[in-house]
Amino acid sequence: MKIGFIGCGNMASAMIGGILKKGIVKKEEIIVSNLTEAGSRRSREKLGVETTMDNRQVVTQAEIVFLAVKPQFYEEVLTEIKDLLTEKHILVGIAPGKTLKWLEDTCGCPVKTVRLMPNTPAQVGAGMTAGCCNDRVTEEEAQKIREIAESFGRFEFIPERLMDAFSAVCGCSPAYVFMFIEAMADAAVAQGLPRSQAYSFAAQAVMGSAKMVLETGRHPAELKDMVCSPAGSTIEGVRILEDKGMRSAVFEALTGAAEKGKRL
Ligand SMILES: NC(=O)C1=CN([C@@H]2O[C@H](COP(=O)(O)OP(=O)(O)OC[C@H]3O[C@@H](n4cnc5c(N)ncnc54)[C@H](OP(=O)(O)O)[C@@H]3O)[C@@H](O)[C@H]2O)C=CC1
Ligand SMILES: O=C(O)[C@@H]1CCC=N1
Numbered sequence: 090m091k092i093g094f095i096g097c098g099n100m101a102s103a104m105i106g107g108i109l110k111k112g113i114v115k116k117e118e119i120i121v122s123n124l125t126e127a128g129s130r131r132s133r134e135k136l137g138v139e140t141t142m143d144n145r146q147v148v149t150q151a152e153i154v155f156l157a158v159k160p161q162f163y164e165e166v167l168t169e170i171k172d173l174l175t176e177k178h179i180l181v182g183i184a185p186g187k188t189l190k191w192l193e194d195t196c197g198c199p200v201k202t203v204r205l206m207p208n209t210p211a212q213v214g215a216g217m218t219a220g221c222c223n224d225r226v227t228e229e230e231a232q233k234i235r236e237i238a239e240s241f242g243r244f245e246f247i248p249e250r251l252m253d254a255f256s257a258v259c260g261c262s263p264a265y266v267f268m269f270i271e272a273m274a275d276a277a278v279a280q281g282l283p284r285s286q287a288y289s290f291a292a293q294a295v296m297g298s299a300k301m302v303l304e305t306g307r308h309p310a311e312l313k314d315m316v317c318s319p320a321g322s323t324i325e326g327v328r329i330l331e332d333k334g335m336r337s338a339v340f341e342a343l344t345g346a347a348e349k350g351k352r353l
Pocket of ligand 2: 185260
């Protein structure tokens with residue numbers, strides 16, 4: 090089964106990296122398209138897959154077709170390829186806001202449709218992806234999609250109504266976590282740590298904290314309390330974060346991201 094990607098930028102490259110590493114298909118069984126020759130060259134050099142600047146060639150050759158362009162270009166690309174879609178194809182959208190119904194309606198033909206929301210940690214095999222399928226997708230095909238998504242991290246099927254919330258908490262959140270790490274490192278530098286160590290120490294602390302949530306099953310508040318010694322240094326930082334509205338800022342950011350996603 091050949092896999093195609095229309096658009097091969099940050100997200101598609103991360104996904105393809107996992108697919109190749111886990112041997113889901115060989116690199117000869119992946120075809121990608123880009124808008125520019127520079128993009129094609131980048132995909133060839135980085136991934137070693139077949140490249141084209143003709144989106145229709147992707148649909149002709151591949152059975153699973155990922156739409157990995159920005160949401161603004163979804164309609165244009167679907168208009169370009171829709172007459173080539175047959176019952177053998179599985180069309181996979183990865184953009185926020187592009188619902189299964191929108192994808193089906195825009196294609197204007199009965200097509201197997203999947204909606205996935207990956208995230209960039211897929212680049213290091215630590216992605217968190219969720220997805221949903223329309224009822225034309227068989228159980229066996231859904232398992233194939235799961236196998237692909239699990240090649241670059243964790244995967245779960247969820248009801249489509251939860252995709253916008255998921256997009257905010259997993260698709261977008263890496264950007265916020267990177268901002269948090271950057272801010273932590275800046276403060277560490279201000280306190281005298283060399284910058285390169287500041288980034289790696291801050292990132293390791295964030296990764297270790299996330300691992301504790303995942304592996305201990307304990308409530309984040311309980312884990313936080315374990316760090317805060319009475320009259321100690323941590324609780325002073327907690328007081329300042331509460332005063333600066335950290336929880337509310339995160340709440341608002343994710344709500345804004347989910348709401349914006351619905352409108353894309
Ligand atoms: N980045 C992220 O964290 C996440 C992104 N997504 C979704 O993934 C999708 C892709 O995002 P991302 O990878 O970040 O975007 P990028 O800008 O990194 O990549 C976009 C790619 O699309 C190509 N492209 C643009 N127009 C066309 C066209 N008409 N035909 C063929 N290829 C085209 C570009 O080619 P060229 O290089 O030649 O310009 C480029 O390879 C978006 O829908 C986004 O919402 C989902 C989850 C997370
Ligand atoms: O910013 C965006 O819209 C995309 C979707 C999730 C992450 N990046």
